[in-house]
Amino acid sequence: MIVNGFKYSAVSAGIRKKDRLDLGLIYCDKPAIAAAVFTTSRVKAAPVLLDMERVRQGKAQALLVNSGVANACTGEIGMQAALTCSGLIAAALNIDENLVQIASTGVIGEQLPVEKIADAVDDLVGNLSSDNYDHVARAIMTTDTVPKTAERVCSIAGCDVKLFGIAKGAGMIMPDMATMLGFVMTDADIAADILQHHLSLAVKLSFNRITVDGDTSTNDTVLALASCEASNPEIDALDTGDSRIFAAALADLLKDLALQIVADGEGATKLVTIKVVNAQSEKDAEQAARTIANSSLVKTAFFGEDANWGRIIAALGRSGVEFDQNSVDIAFDDVVLVRDGLALGAAAETRATEVLKQKTFSVTVDLKTGQAGSEIYTCDLSVDYIKINADYRS
Amino acid sequence: MIVNGFKYSAVSAGIRKKDRLDLGLIYCDKPAIAAAVFTTSRVKAAPVLLDMERVRQGKAQALLVNSGVANACTGEIGMQAALTCSGLIAAALNIDENLVQIASTGVIGEQLPVEKIADAVDDLVGNLSSDNYDHVARAIMTTDTVPKTAERVCSIAGCDVKLFGIAKGAGMIMPDMATMLGFVMTDADIAADILQHHLSLAVKLSFNRITVDGDTSTNDTVLALASCEASNPEIDALDTGDSRIFAAALADLLKDLALQIVADGEGATKLVTIKVVNAQSEKDAEQAARTIANSSLVKTAFFGEDANWGRIIAALGRSGVEFDQNSVDIAFDDVVLVRDGLALGAAAETRATEVLKQKTFSVTVDLKTGQAGSEIYTCDLSVDYIKINADYRS
Numbered sequence: 001m002i003v004n005g006f007k008y009s010a011v012s013a014g015i016r017k018k019d020r021l022d023l024g025l026i027y028c029d030k031p032a033i034a035a036a037v038f039t040t041s042r043v044k045a046a047p048v049l050l051d052m053e054r055v056r057q058g059k060a061q062a063l064l065v066n067s068g069v070a071n072a073c074t075g076e077i078g079m080q081a082a083l084t085c086s087g088l089i090a091a092a093l094n095i096d097e098n099l100v101q102i103a104s105t106g107v108i109g110e111q112l113p114v115e116k117i118a119d120a121v122d123d124l125v126g127n128l129s130s131d132n133y134d135h136v137a138r139a140i141m142t143t144d145t146v147p148k149t150a151e152r153v154c155s156i157a158g159c160d161v162k163l164f165g166i167a168k169g170a171g172m173i174m175p176d177m178a179t180m181l182g183f184v185m186t187d188a189d190i191a192a193d194i195l196q197h198h199l200s201l202a203v204k205l206s207f208n209r210i211t212v213d214g215d216t217s218t219n220d221t222v223l224a225l226a227s228c229e230a231s232n233p234e235i236d237a238l239d240t241g242d243s244r245i246f247a248a249a250l251a252d253l254l255k256d257l258a259l260q261i262v263a264d265g266e267g268a269t270k271l272v273t274i275k276v277v278n279a280q281s282e283k284d285a286e287q288a289a290r291t292i293a294n295s296s297l298v299k300t301a302f303f304g305e306d307a308n309w310g311r312i313i314a315a316l317g318r319s320g321v322e323f324d325q326n327s328v329d330i331a332f333d334d335v336v337l338v339r340d341g342l343a344l345g346a347a348a349e350t351r352a353t354e355v356l357k358q359k360t361f362s363v364t365v366d367l368k369t370g371q372a373g374s375e376i377y378t379c380d381l382s383v384d385y386i387k388i389n390a391d392y393r394s
Numbered sequence: 395m396i397v398n399g400f401k402y403s404a405v406s407a408g409i410r411k412k413d414r415l416d417l418g419l420i421y422c423d424k425p426a427i428a429a430a431v432f433t434t435s436r437v438k439a440a441p442v443l444l445d446m447e448r449v450r451q452g453k454a455q456a457l458l459v460n461s462g463v464a465n466a467c468t469g470e471i472g473m474q475a476a477l478t479c480s481g482l483i484a485a486a487l488n489i490d491e492n493l494v495q496i497a498s499t500g501v502i503g504e505q506l507p508v509e510k511i512a513d514a515v516d517d518l519v520g521n522l523s524s525d526n527y528d529h530v531a532r533a534i535m536t537t538d539t540v541p542k543t544a545e546r547v548c549s550i551a552g553c554d555v556k557l558f559g560i561a562k563g564a565g566m567i568m569p570d571m572a573t574m575l576g577f578v579m580t581d582a583d584i585a586a587d588i589l590q591h592h593l594s595l596a597v598k599l600s601f602n603r604i605t606v607d608g609d610t611s612t613n614d615t616v617l618a619l620a621s622c623e624a625s626n627p628e629i630d631a632l633d634t635g636d637s638r639i640f641a642a643a644l645a646d647l648l649k650d651l652a653l654q655i656v657a658d659g660e661g662a663t664k665l666v667t668i669k670v671v672n673a674q675s676e677k678d679a680e681q682a683a684r685t686i687a688n689s690s691l692v693k694t695a696f697f698g699e700d701a702n703w704g705r706i707i708a709a710l711g712r713s714g715v716e717f718d719q720n721s722v723d724i725a726f727d728d729v730v731l732v733r734d735g736l737a738l739g740a741a742a743e744t745r746a747t748e749v750l751k752q753k754t755f756s757v758t759v760d761l762k763t764g765q766a767g768s769e770i771y772t773c774d775l776s777v778d779y780i781k782i783n784a785d786y787r788s
Contacts, residue, residue, distance in 0.1 A: 043711030043719045073707055075720060075736045108704025109737045218708055296690065296779075304784030310502025313467055314612055317437030325437045326469060342469045343503045383784075385690075386777045390698030 001151040001164045002130045004187040005029050005227025009127040010135035013120035015113055016068030016106060023117060024136035025089070025124045026063040026183060031099055032225040034060035035196035037203045039220035045072035046082040047102035048219060054098050058192030060225060061099035063183060064089045064124075067140050067168075071104040071112045072218035081112040088118055092125045103181050103221050105142055105168060133185075137166040140181055143266055144168050150256040154249035156242045159232040161188045163249055167257040169264075180207055182222040182257055187230035188246055194235055198247040199224045206254035210262045210377045224250070262377045263360075267384030270302050273362040277373040284321045285374035288365065291319035292376075299381035307352035309338050316365060329366035332356060395545035395558045396524045398581040399423050399621025403521040404529035407514035409507055410462030410500060417511060418530035419483070419518045420457040420577060425493055426619040428454035429590035431597045433614035439466035440476040441496040442613060448492050452586030454619060455493035457577060458483045458518075460511065461534050461562075462500040466612035475506040482512055486519045497575055497615050499536055499562060527579075531560040534575055537660050538562050544650040548643035550636045553626040555582045557643055561651040563658075574601055576616040576651055581624040582640055588629055592641040593618045600648035604656045604771045618644070656771045657754075661778030664696050667756040671767040678715045679768035682759065685713035686770075693775035701746035703732050710759060723760040726750060 005028050013023040036055045038048050054060070064085060071078045082102050090097035104112065137147035148167045153160050169180035184199075203222050228234075235243050263271045274293045279285035292298055295315040301308040309330045316328070330338040332355040337348050355361050399422050407417040430449045432442050448454070458479060465472045476496050484491035498506065531541035542561045547554050563574035578593075597616050622628075629637050657665045668687045673679035686692055689709040695702040703724045710722070724732035726749040731742050749755050 039711075041708065041711035042713075042715075042717065043707050070704070073704060073719065073732075073735055073737070075734075108708060109732075218704075218711055296775075300780055300784050303780065306784070310464070310467060313437050314435065314502060317435035317612055319436075321436075323436065325467065338467075338503070340469075341467055343467070381690075381780060383777050383780045386694055386697065386775060386780060390694050390700070390777075 001133065001162060003162045003164045003185045003227065004229035005032070006185045007128040007130050008132040008136050009124050009129065010132065010139035011120050011123045011127065013066070013116045015066055015116055021135065021139035022067045023120050023124060024065045024139035025128065026136055026185065026225070027093060027128055028061050028225055028227050030227070031059045031061045032227050033190055033192045033195055034058060034101070034223065034225055035192060035199045036221060036223045037200055039218060041218050043073065043218045045070055045104060045219040046074055046078040047071055047104045048221060049079065050082050050086070051101050051103070051221060054101065057098065059099060060101045060223070061095050062089055062093055063101045063103065063223060063225070065103040065136065065140055065181065066112070066117065067142050068106040069104060069110050069112050070106045070108045070219050072108045074109065074111050077111055081114045084114050085112070085117050088121050092121050101223055103219070103223070105140060105181055105219055108218060133164060136183070140166070140168040142168065145264055148257055148260040148264070150253050150260070152249045152253045154245050156188070156232040156235070156245055159230050161230045161232055161246065161249070162186060163253050165253045165257050167261060169261040180217070180220045180261065182207060182254065184224040184250065184253065185227070186224065187227045188235060189228040189230060189232050190226050190235040190246065194238060194243060195224055195226055197238060198250050202247070202251040202254045205251055206258040209375065210258045259377060262379050265379035267382040267387070268379030269359070269382055270380040271360045272302055272378050272380070274376045274378060275362055275364045275373065277364060277366050278370060279367045279372045279374070280322065280370035282372045282374055285372050286376070288316055288319045288321045288367065289374050289376040291315050292363070292365070293378035296381055299378065302356065302380035303382045305353065305356040307332060307337060307349055307356055309343070312363065312365065313338070321367070323367045323369050327368045329368070331364045333361050395527065395556060397556045397558045397579045397621065398623035399426070400579045400619070401522040401524050402526040402530050403518050403523065404526065404533035405514050405517045405521065407460070407510045409460055409510055415529065415533035416461045417514050417518060418459045418533035419522065420530055420579065420619070421487060421522055422455050422619055422621050424621070425453045425455045426621050427584055427586045427589055428452060428495070428617065428619055429586060429593045430615060430617045431594055433612060435612050437467065437612045439464055439498060439613040440468055440472040441465055441498045442615060443473065444476050444480070445495050445497070445615060448495065451492070453493060454495045454617070455489050456483055456487055457495045457497065457617060457619070459497040459530065459534055459575065460506070461536050463498060463504050463506050464500045464502045464613050465498040465506045466502045468503065468505050471505055475508045478508050479506070479511050482515050486515050495617055497613070497617070499534060499575055499613055502612060527558060530577070534560070534562040536562065539658055542651055542654040542658070544647050544654070546643045546647045548639050550582070550626040550629070550639055553624050555624045555626055555640065556580060557647050559647045559651050561655060563655040574611070574614045574655065576601060576648065578618040578644065578647065579621070580618065581621045582629060583622040583624060583626050584620050584629040584640065588632060588637060589618055589620055591632060592644050596641070596645040596648045599645055600652040603769065604652045653771060656773050659773035661776040661781070662773030663753070663776055664774040665754045666696055666772050666774070668770045668772060669756055669758045669767065671758060671760050672764060673761045673766045674716065674764035676766045676768055679766050680770070682710055682713045682715045682761065683768050683770040685709050686757070686759070687772035690775055693772065696750065696774035697776045699747065699750040701726060701731060701743055701750055703737070706757065706759065707732070715761070717761045717763050721762045723762070725758045727755050
């Protein structure tokens, strides 16, 4: 979707492999309002360290992103490489270098091939167009099998406000975002601190609710840029109707992207929502849901289309959450398979097995210890996950 | 190894499949001193609940163990089944029912076929022999590919004291023991509280240091029985030389069994020791080692024989342990691959890749934040793990 103020471009710079888009640029006609959320890992890639510093000003005008090399664990050389690339792009665009954000994804521990990027900068800038919005989604793919984009339009004080998002991520996906990049371009007129608040909350409810393999990466970045060209009255407070409309659209967009990531989880054949209901607290519910969603045994049973609720209750048992094992109910979609800790028998299991044959289904665990609930989105663990990851670097 | 006082027996009761040993009995000529450690899961199988209560008296004379059905999540019927079986065995052996321990392993949520077990009791008791010590090791196998036994002899005050151990476990193995059964028979003369102390510590350093897939089960039990027939002076204190000799032999025995479990991890082709050294505290070291040892991405790289240290440092980054990413060293066996957070280059990587081709190797992570260290034992994550677990129940 074309969003007023933004142009996009992507080229094949040969960073890791030839003849595939691996370098992307997003550019705003003028400095955009910017907000971002980064990996919580103690090990942060050079571009993350650079962006964290720069985004504090609440503005950015360009984003340079590459796949192939993560520029993580690359020390001072890696930081210099990030700075060099941002300088080259700033010069070519004739903008302040501090308005350039950088993102990288790919193999950890290898240095960024700065010359290849330098050679590509002119083409990259030359190809900028508002029509090229899906090119960057392709350039940031690593083990992703499909590009991921989403769009929303919301109406704020009679103005159509557009949001366009792109994301990548397929493995090393857990809470706290993991090898996950997400970029949102909007024409909303919005204050930086409000955008940051809405973005942080939306990330918490979307990208931080998905898990492919429990791993978190060094490079996770979600960046939101607002060109402020939609002519809506500036959103400058949290609790107004306009602000809530925008926040809802942003959260919905990010959840859409997050679910695309899980559905494209490395080797995944199923998209599964783990719902824990009637827990003592939301924290309990989330912890229980996350433990189930990350269990290799549970995820392998999903792959095998086996309604093996014993693995679900075993994961629940080690989750650290308090409950009575003789009170738990478990359902696959609307098929209750376990009532008060006991299996309901062969007929229920047959129906549950039918649910598991679907590509998308939910597992609901009723703890009966309170009124709180939470959801985590996960996928199955397949033979292909192993194959993909056993030789990712080769 | 024959241990004075103990007899063993195993039969095929057809609990889940025909023509395989699935019911075992260990019997001591007189009530043995007993100590045990059980699963920390909130969901505990019926036999675990029963044993926990009974073992408090510090004595046991018989252990009845079955594979095929875990008798977990089976409610009141499951508890009655465990009681019925223990009653049948007590009657056949003519001993006090409270001296019978029960253990089960297998599928969660199915009821124990009590009649099949009842039909097998006479054969089981009739076959008891001190020579049959490895039969029970076969009867408790589920996805295990090999039976697991170990033996030690230590000299206490001039007496040879024997320890014979059997164990099972291949998946659902994490800290806190998981679907893991371990039984130790010794002829040591030892007080119950001292045996319990040494057993708890030895379990902490062995079975609780291994991980196959991060999952913990409902049935984990480690039971130690002492026939007191070795004629050694009774070990009745913790801090004597005799006590330390026995404790060391017990710990060594359990570590042997624990490593056999990891080496036989479902689908495993590699046995890997993750060592974290120079950490601020032992807790930090263990937490870091455990996070690395449980990472699906790290374990898949081991399977692929890929010296992908980026995944190791990424796991370290999300472990919650404090360190400086520019100070970390990583070595595979004695090949240092990363120094101060940076890769040492192609030659080191080639040598590290050679290390990974071995069936057994270690990964050492030097945090340089203190003097503490810890080790966790893990295996790789292979295509066969998925295949085994995708259709375990069928």
